[in-house]
Amino acid sequence: xxxxxxxDTYYPQVSGVATSIKTLREQLEIxxxxxxxxxxxxxxxxxNVFERNVFRFTSVPFVSFTDRRIAVRGLFQxxxxxxxxxxxxxxxxxxxxxxxxxxxxxxxxKIPCVHTYHTMYEDYLHYVxxxxxxxxxxxxxxxxxxxxxxxxxxxxxxxxxxxxxxxxVTAPIEVIPTGVDLHKFEGKPDPYLxxxxxxxxxxxxxxTVSRLAYEKDIDRLINAFPIIQKQVPEVKLMICxxxxxxxxxxxxxxxxxxxxxxxFTGEIDHDEVPAYYHMADxxxxxxxxxxxxxxxxxxxxxGLKVVAASGPYTDQLLDNxxxxxxxxxxxxxxxxxxxxxxxxxKYTDLSYRDQKLASISxxxxxxxxxxxYLESIELYAETRADHSRESI
Numbered sequence: 001x002x003x004x005x006x007x008d009t010y011y012p013q014v015s016g017v018a019t020s021i022k023t024l025r026e027q028l029e030i031x032x033x034x035x036x037x038x039x040x041x042x043x044x045x046x047x048n049v050f051e052r053n054v055f056r057f058t059s060v061p062f063v064s065f066t067d068r069r070i071a072v073r074g075l076f077q078x079x080x081x082x083x084x085x086x087x088x089x090x091x092x093x094x095x096x097x098x099x100x101x102x103x104x105x106x107x108x109x110k111i112p113c114v115h116t117y118h119t120m121y122e123d124y125l126h127y128v129x130x131x132x133x134x135x136x137x138x139x140x141x142x143x144x145x146x147x148x149x150x151x152x153x154x155x156x157x158x159x160x161x162x163x164x165x166x167x168x169v170t171a172p173i174e175v176i177p178t179g180v181d182l183h184k185f186e187g188k189p190d191p192y193l194x195x196x197x198x199x200x201x202x203x204x205x206x207x208t209v210s211r212l213a214y215e216k217d218i219d220r221l222i223n224a225f226p227i228i229q230k231q232v233p234e235v236k237l238m239i240c241x242x243x244x245x246x247x248x249x250x251x252x253x254x255x256x257x258x259x260x261x262x263x264f265t266g267e268i269d270h271d272e273v274p275a276y277y278h279m280a281d282x283x284x285x286x287x288x289x290x291x292x293x294x295x296x297x298x299x300x301x302x303g304l305k306v307v308a309a310s311g312p313y314t315d316q317l318l319d320n321x322x323x324x325x326x327x328x329x330x331x332x333x334x335x336x337x338x339x340x341x342x343x344x345x346k347y348t349d350l351s352y353r354d355q356k357l358a359s360i361s362x363x364x365x366x367x368x369x370x371x372x373y374l375e376s377i378e379l380y381a382e383t384r385a386d387h388s389r390e391s392i
């Protein structure tokens with residue numbers, strides 16, 4: 001198949017969506033398909049740099065979310081390129097500029113358009129004029145409007161499925177969790193990495209990998225850290241990532257006098273991230289806005305247990321203490337973290353992890369998406385045939 005992926009977010013941008021698309025492209029190409037990326041320009045990508053099968057369209061930073069881009073032109077150019085490529089299916093990954101362009105291309109080429117709904121926008125309303133204009137009802141209407149006339153929708157988690165169902169979206173929806181290339185997270189800890197950050201080999205280390213945004217609730221994690229320290233005095237916390245909340249988080253750490261024990265690494269290149277997982281003893285997250293939580297899967301793939309906020313996705317993922325645990329209150333969070341740190345050998349049955357990872361491998365992800373494409377193409381053909389008969 002010739003597959004066109006339309007997205008506002010792509011490498012070198014760092015996000016769960018970019019990672020998901022990169023994994024999808026790799027797996028589809030391994031399975032023998034041709035994948036073409038239609039995306040926005042990026043200030044970190046020079047215009048004369050060759051990117052195989054990547055087409056970039058003029059864009060500007062998104063309002064109040066300046067590290068994300070919105071295409072401002074390219075509608076007919078994208079159509080002409082897609083027509084020459086003889087696309088079989090369009091797969092949109094955004095409800096904004098490139099997503100709308102993708103729907104236009106699919107409609108005019110008379111091919112199916114499928115969509116992955118990645119983002120729980122109700123968690124992000126504060127980015128647009130501090131939440132004073134857009135309301136959840138607006139998100140519902142905009143999401144339902146975009147999802148009209150699609151041949152299928154991929155929901156990365158049950159939470160996304162439930163949300164779209166509540167929005168009264170009528171297109172077929174299938175839950176397909178984003179896969180992870182498990183081979184990238186194999187290996188052993190690099191002793192020099194701990195040395196780089198002044199952390200001894202026997203020091204318990206908590207790790208979180210996240211965009212440093214307010215909706216990720218990292219301030220809750222920092223507030224809980226002194227309570228964990230009382231039971232595990234030598235523990236350190238490493239926060240990997242960058243984002244708009246960083247300055248406030250650094251100020252919070254200073255105010256709590258935790259600067260010697262909380263480490264901010266800044267943004268880490270995606271290829272280097274596995275080494276940071278291997279360096280840690282436990283992965284932690286206090287975010288309540290995760291729709292799929294790729295970092296949780298990556299942590300499991302690297303051999304870490306995970307403690308994360310309770311929700312439909314995390315409760316299903318962390319359904320055994322050999323994988324990790326979920327929490328509902330700050331007290332539960334600190335109790336579970338302390339238990340894992342103080343009794344590291346208590347839950348060591350790897351069979352649960354192996355079984356879980358097999359279901360969310362990148363290979364399985366790619367195969368499920370291909371099957372979804374084939375079903376969507378068949379549905380599209382049936383729908384067109386029905387419309388033709390009705391017009392006679």
